[in-house]
Amino acid sequence: DAGVIQSPRHEVTEMGQEVTLRCKPISGHDYLFWYRQTMMRGLELLIYFNNNVPIDDSGMPEDRFSAKMPNASFSTLKIQPSEPRDSAVYFCASSLGGGAYTGELFFGEGSRLTVL
Amino acid sequence: AQSVTQLDSQVPVFEEAPVELRCNYSSSVSVYLFWYVQYPNQGLQLLLKYLSGSTLVKGINGFEAEFNKSQTSFHLRKPSVHISDTAEYFCAVSEKYGNKLVFGAGTILRVKS
Numbered sequence: 001d002a003g004v005i006q007s008p009r010h011e012v013t014e015m016g017q018e019v020t021l022r023c024k025p026i027s028g029h030d031y032l033f034w035y036r037q038t039m040m041r042g043l044e045l046l047i048y049f050n051n052n053v054p055i056d057d058s059g060m061p062e063d064r065f066s067a068k069m070p071n072a073s074f075s076t077l078k079i080q081p082s083e084p085r086d087s088a089v090y091f092c093a094s095s096l097g098g099g100a101y102t103g104e105l106f107f108g109e110g111s112r113l114t115v116l
Numbered sequence: 117a118q119s120v121t122q123l124d125s126q127v128p129v130f131e132e133a134p135v136e137l138r139c140n141y142s143s144s145v146s147v148y149l150f151w152y153v154q155y156p157n158q159g160l161q162l163l164l165k166y167l168s169g170s171t172l173v174k175g176i177n178g179f180e181a182e183f184n185k186s187q188t189s190f191h192l193r194k195p196s197v198h199i200s201d202t203a204e205y206f207c208a209v210s211e212k213y214g215n216k217l218v219f220g221a222g223t224i225l226r227v228k229s
Contacts, residue, residue: 004159031215043160043206043219055215091159102167103150103210103217107159 002026004108006092012114018080021111024073025094033105034067034077035091043091049075082115089113118143118209120220128226131199137192137223139207146212149190151181154204154222163205166190177201202227 005024013019025032033048047057052069060067064083069075079086089112093105123138141147148167152160164175171183181192190207207220 033217042221045216045218048215050215093159101148101210101213101215103148103165103208104162105160105217107161109157109159 004092004094004106006090006108006111008111009109010112010114012116013082014116015083016081017115018078019082019086019113019115021077021090021092021113023075023077023092023108025075025092026096026106027073029094029096029106030072031095031097032069032075033093033095034075035093035107037089037091037110038087046077079113082113084115087113087115118147118211118218120207120209120218122207122220122223124223125221126224126226128228129197131227131229132196134195135193135197135201135225137205137207137225139190139192139220141188141190141207141209143188143209143211148210148212149181149183150208150210150217151175151179151190151192152206152208152219153177154206156203160206163192197225197227199227199229201225 007022034046037043046059047067049069067077089110091110093107119142121140129135150165151163153163154160166173166183174180179194204222204224206222208217210217
């Protein structure tokens with residue numbers, strides 16, 4: 001079975017440009033999470049969805065960040081405009097129902113973003 | 117709100133030696149506890165979890181962890197490590213019946229030959 005698929009794996013962009021990160025969760029999973037990993041702050045939960053509906057976006061750092069889940073098999077995380085401090089690895093994870101309650105998250109391989 | 121403290125940022129150990137990675141948590145409510153492993157350039161994988169019942173939890177690759185409620189700890193142990201165990205290990209906590217998983221800062225385990 002395919003796991004969580006993220007694209008692009010690496011993105012280098014210049015400050016001020018728009019960045020779109022994409023995620024395809026595991027088929028049948030009903031929860032989707034976006035995390036950001038940096039050396040300074042570790043792993044931070046940005047936002048999560050249940051059945052395509054955003055449930056908690058309190059971790060989204062500022063209005064430059066937005067996330068959507070138009071259907072059960074696709075989600076995007078957009079940064080506009082990007083800044084150097086957004087450089088990080090962004091992980092998407094999904095889980096099935098009770099998995100969300102019991103922490104069984106399945107992670108993608110991450111998208112490494114570098115903003116120059 | 118929950119928080120997790122991993123007491124060691126790096127743990128170097130020789131192959132076939134035992135290892136313990138320490139984790140303490142803070143929460144005002146009942147929690148679930150987890151250990152995840154991250155190999156270089158990969159996502160995180162669940163190693164083991166404590167939900168309820170026996171406080172000694174066994175996971176994959178020979179790892180185990182013990183939940184100690186009085187000390188609010190969930191230390192990870194392995195009696196004999198291999199080179200392939202070199203990775204970063206994350207302790208995580210979630211509120212019972214909650215959806216948010218809060219991760220510790222991670223501990224890099226370096227196994228030397």
